[in-house]
Amino acid sequence: MTLIDTLAQAALPDDALGPSRRRQIERLRQVGLPDSRTEGWRHTSLRALGARAFALRADADPAPDLSAEIQARLLAAPQRIVFLNGCLRTEWSTLTGLEDGLRIDPTLAESLLDTADTPVLAAANLALAEHGVQIDVAAGRQIVEPLQVFFIGATTAQDLASHVRIRLRLHAGAALTLIEVHLASTATRHFDNVFVDAQVAEQAALTHLRTTAANPGGSSYQFTRYQLLQQARVTSFAVTPGLGLERHDTSVLLDGKSAAYVGGGVLALAGRAHADVQVRVQHRAGETRSQLIWRGLAADRARASFTGSLIVAAGADGADARLSAKNLLLSAHAEINCQPVLEINADEVKAAHGATVGSLDAQALFYLRSRGIDAETARSMLMRAFAMEALAVLEDATMRADLESALEQLLNIGTAAA
Secondary structure (H helix, E strand, O other): OOHHHHHHOOOOOOOOOHHHHHHHHHHHHHHOOOOOOOOOOOOOOOHHHHOOOOEOOOOOOOOOOOOHHHHHHHHOOOOEEEEEOOEEOOOOOOOOOOOOOEEEEOOOOOOOOOOOOOOHHHHHHHHHOOEEEEEEEOOOOEOOOOEEEEEEEOOOOOOEEEEEEEEEEEOOOOEEEEEEEEEEOOOOOOEEEEEEEEEEOOOOEEEEEEEEOOEEEEEEEEEEEEEEOOOOEEEEEEEEOOEEEEEEEEEEEEOOOOOEEEEEEEEEEOOOOEEEEEEEEEEOOOOOEEEEEEEEEEOOOOEEEEEEEEEEOOOOOOOEEEEEEEEEEOOOOOEEEEEEEEEEOOOOOEEEEEEEEEOOOHHHHHHHHHOOOOHHHHHHHHHHHHHHHHHHHOOOHHHHHHHHHHHHHHOOOOOOOO
C-alpha cells in the first residue's frame, strides 16, 4: 500500500479520542497528501514518499543495541524522554524524580485538539498518534536543567511511518528549556511525523532547541505550534542538515499583549538532502514582537527552501516584526528558495524583512588567500562566520556554545573549491 493508503486505512487506537481521530482520518481521505498546487508546497514534492509502503507500528520489534555514543548522550541528560522508532521507551526515560514543578504524563488524553488550520500531515498525526507525552510546568517554577527529548531511529524489517505527539504547557511565570534531539542509530528509511503543541501562559518563558542528524534515506514532517499569552516569551532555534526529505512547519500565535517570539536556525545541506522550513508568525495582540534570523547553506545537489511569514492582524497596534533570511549557494547544482512574506493590517507597526541568495564573497576569499590561508580553510572560515550570525537569537552563552559545536560538525560542506 502507498503511504496515503496506509494512513487512511489504518486501524485507529481504541481510546477516548476515537471521534477526533475518525474526523482527522476522514479529512485525510478527502484531501490527500499536499502537492505542488497546495499553498506552501511548491518546492517540496511528496510524490515519491507517497508511493512508498510503510508499516505503522514497531512495538513488537526488539530494542536494538544503541551505539556507545547514543548511550552516552542519554546518560548525560538527567531529565529526558526517549522515543525509539516513534515508541516511547519508558525504561530509557526519566518520567519521575524530576525537578519540582515539572511533570511528564505519558498519555495522550486531552492532548489531541481539533483545529481548522492544522495541516493535513499534522491531521494524520492527530489521528494515528499512539505514543506521546504531556509536559506540564507549574506556575512560577523555573526549571533549571533542560528537558531533552530524543527521537532515535533504528532499522526494522519494514520501513515505518511513526506519529508522536508532544503537548507542552507552561503555566504563568514558569520557565523551561526543551531540547529536541533527532538521531539515527543506523541509516533508516522511516517516515517520522511529530507534532509539538506548546501553550505558554502569562509571563512564562520557553526556550526550544532542535537538532537533527543527517540521514540521506530518512523522511520527516514536523508541525510545531506555539501559543503565547500576555508577556510570554518563546525562543527557538534549529540546526538542520536535511534528510532525504524534511519539512518543518512552525505556527506562532502571539495572542497576548507584549508577547515576544524570537526564532532562528541554520540549514546546512549537502549531497541530495532536501529541507523545507516554513515559519508563520501571527501578531494577534498589541505590542507583540517577533524576530526571525535564518541562514541557509546548500552544497552539491541539495535543495533548501525557507518561507518566513509575518502577519500583523487588525488591532495588533504597536507590533514589531522583523525577518532576516540569508542564504549561500556552495555549488552550481544546489538550489535555495527563500520567500519573505509581510502582511500588515494594523497601525503604528514596525516591520522589516530582508532575504538574499548568493555565493561566498570573492573579495573576502581573495583577502584570506592573500594572507596565506589555503582555499579550503578560507571557505570554511567564511561559511562559519555566516552561519553563526543566526545564533544571535540566543542570549544564553552555554546554549550558543553547544549549538556552535553542533554547527561545526556540519560546516565542512562545500569547503572544496566550487
